[in-house]
Amino acid sequence: MLCPHGLPGETAPAPRADPLPPAGSRPPGGPNPGACPGPPVTASPRTGQAPPRTGQAPPRTGQAPPRSAPVLPYTPPPAGSAPAPPSLLDPGTGRDPYPLYRTLRGRFPLLYDEPFGAWLISRYADVRAVLADPRFAPAGPGPALAGPDGRPGADHRALALVRPAFRDRVPAALAAGVERAAYVLARRLASRPEADLVAEFCQWLPTAAVVAALGLPYEETARVHALCRAGLDHRGGHHPALAALLAPHIARRRARPGDDLLSALCTARGRGDGRGEAGGRGDGRPPTDRAVTGVAAILLGAGGTTAQALACHLANLLDHPGQLDAIRARPGPADAAWAESLRRDPPLQVVARTALTAVGPIPAGATVACLLGAAGRDPQRFADPDRYDAFRADPGPLALGRGPRGCPAGPLAGLIARHGVRALLDVLPALRRAPGNRPPAEGLVSRSPRTLPVLLR
Numbered sequence: 001m002l003c004p005h006g007l008p009g010e011t012a013p014a015p016r017a018d019p020l021p022p023a024g025s026r027p028p029g030g031p032n033p034g035a036c037p038g039p040p041v042t043a044s045p046r047t048g049q050a051p052p053r054t055g056q057a058p059p060r061t062g063q064a065p066p067r068s069a070p071v072l073p074y075t076p077p078p079a080g081s082a083p084a085p086p087s088l089l090d091p092g093t094g095r096d097p098y099p100l101y102r103t104l105r106g107r108f109p110l111l112y113d114e115p116f117g118a119w120l121i122s123r124y125a126d127v128r129a130v131l132a133d134p135r136f137a138p139a140g141p142g143p144a145l146a147g148p149d150g151r152p153g154a155d156h157r158a159l160a161l162v163r164p165a166f167r168d169r170v171p172a173a174l175a176a177g178v179e180r181a182a183y184v185l186a187r188r189l190a191s192r193p194e195a196d197l198v199a200e201f202c203q204w205l206p207t208a209a210v211v212a213a214l215g216l217p218y219e220e221t222a223r224v225h226a227l228c229r230a231g232l233d234h235r236g237g238h239h240p241a242l243a244a245l246l247a248p249h250i251a252r253r254r255a256r257p258g259d260d261l262l263s264a265l266c267t268a269r270g271r272g273d274g275r276g277e278a279g280g281r282g283d284g285r286p287p288t289d290r291a292v293t294g295v296a297a298i299l300l301g302a303g304g305t306t307a308q309a310l311a312c313h314l315a316n317l318l319d320h321p322g323q324l325d326a327i328r329a330r331p332g333p334a335d336a337a338w339a340e341s342l343r344r345d346p347p348l349q350v351v352a353r354t355a356l357t358a359v360g361p362i363p364a365g366a367t368v369a370c371l372l373g374a375a376g377r378d379p380q381r382f383a384d385p386d387r388y389d390a391f392r393a394d395p396g397p398l399a400l401g402r403g404p405r406g407c408p409a410g411p412l413a414g415l416i417a418r419h420g421v422r423a424l425l426d427v428l429p430a431l432r433r434a435p436g437n438r439p440p441a442e443g444l445v446s447r448s449p450r451t452l453p454v455l456l457r
Contacts, residue, residue: 088350088369089115094444097349098386101374110361118352118367122374124381127398130370131351135359139352139367173261177213178415181205182423184218189456190427194434197424197452202311205420206303209412214296215260216249224300232301242300243293250289265292302409306416308347308448312441313417314424315449316341316388318433323390328425337390338417342376344388346398349373350445372398373447428456 086103087093093100104111104122111120121127130136185205189195207225211218227241250266257263267286287295317324317337327334353368362368375398377385382396424431434453441447 085111085113087113087115088120088444089113094442095440097373097444097447098377101371101377104371105374105378112361113369116369118369119362120369120371122371122378124375124378124396124398127370127372127375130353130368131398133359135356136353136368137356139354173215173259173264174209174213174412175415175419177211177261178209178412179419179423181208181212182416182419183427184208186423186427193457194453194455197314197454198307198311198449199451201420201424202307202314202452205310206306206413206416207300209416209419210261210296210299210303213261214249215253215258215262220245228300228303232297239293239297242297243290246293246296247289250292254286262292262296265295298409299412302413305347305446306409306413308446309342309413310417310420311448311452312345312347313338313341314421315441315452316345317390317421318431318452318454319438320388320390321432323388324425327390327421328429331422333390334418334421335414336392336395337421338414339395340388340390340392343382343392343395343398344376344386345441345447346372346376347446347448349443349447370398430455430457 085108086100088097088100090100101122104120109121109123109126112118113120121130182205185201185208189200195201204221204225207228208221211221211224216224223245224242227239227245230241232239232242246262249262253260253263253266257267265287269286317327323337327337349372351370351372353370355362355364355366355368358364376382379385382392432455434455436453439449439451439453441449
């Protein structure tokens with residue numbers, strides 16, 4: 001349920017400074033040999049921004065670009081026979097990307113990675129600013145996540161219709177479902193001497209939590225889990241199999257609502273946007289079955305990312321038993337420990353954005369790869385950034401994205417982490433790492449431990 005839209009999750013406002021060169025400028029030394037191919041971009045005399053290329057979506061209206069600021073240092077890649085600049089696709093990066101991240105932050109904070117096909121941004125301040133900049137839209141949006149102009153799409157508009165329910169009734173239903181699912185899964189392990197927490201807990205808890213919160217029978221968990229693994233993702237969309245599964249339950253909740261999440265969605269009466277898209281209504285009537293299914297798909301579809309984040313979180317705690325004991329004795333720091341895991345080991349190492357207009361050497365339409373894994377370990381932002389510290393005062397995680405306004409996936413991920421850890425510690429007091437080799441985290445774009453062997457007695 002970790003929302004992967006990649007917008008800043010800190011409470012502090014996004015930086016007012018624009019870390020990128022002003023639109024229409026060229027990097028020092030003349031033409032940019034590392035830029036995406038295309039004609040030179042000229043600045044608009046009215047706005048100071050380069051106009052989009054033909055066929056590109058215009059910048060969203062009603063949003064001013066960030067204020068200009070000092071130019072981000074830009075070093076064109078070497079020409080001729082000089083060694084090629086670093087790339088995310090260099091051998092070994094998937095096993096250990098952190099040496100490359102240090103090189104990028106120090107020497108190439110803005111670099112066009114030709115083999116990867118994207119501009120790389122690696123420093124914390126720059127990544128945070130780009131994720132908050134309306135000139136950069138989520139890359140490769142599906143029909144439900146966003147329209148061609150980067151605005152929220154069908155299912156997120158449906159989500160807006162039920163937003164009042166998410167403020168009032170849904171939080172309690174979500175919390176109850178998450179807690180119930182976490183304890184069920186933990187108790188299933190209680191009679192065992194050992195287990196793999198990734199396969200037997202992390203991969204199941206996000207789905208089981210939403211199934212419980214929706215008020216579906218526990219027996220449906222495996223079926224819903226199979227749908228998620230078959231391709232249900234955070235963007236929602238129309239999923240006939242999920243719609244068929246939910247249809248009889250939706251009909252019963254409309255006839256006789258309860259106190260579960262599905263009842264809250266079926267009986268929500270938001271004002272909407274008046275456009276009636278994706279079953280959304282602007283006349284105060286409850287959302288359609290398709291809209292309810294779309295919201296459920298958003299919550300279920302982000303479970304894969306949340307499972308990875310939970311695996312990283314548990315691995316960090318088990319690798320630091322003193323900090324784990326402190327959380328066992330005093331649950332208060334649990335949320336800070338979760339934020340620290342997201343900073344140090346985000347499950348999404350790369351979040352892509354598309355430039356809606358030219359921004360400095362970045363042409364309109366280019367893909368920008370925001371390297372969350374590099375930004376979270378920026379020594380200019382964090383003291384001793386490679387160290388895991390559950391009590392770090394200001395972890396400032398970029399991975400706690402907000403997504404489109406009101407998207408509940410991020411807060412739900414926090415609930416899953418909080419109740420998941422608490423259930424494991426309560427039910428399995430002897431929980432500890434199994435001796436022997438510790439399988440490392442793996443992955444380039446997404447990264448997490450594939451297994452997490454533990455002893456339970």
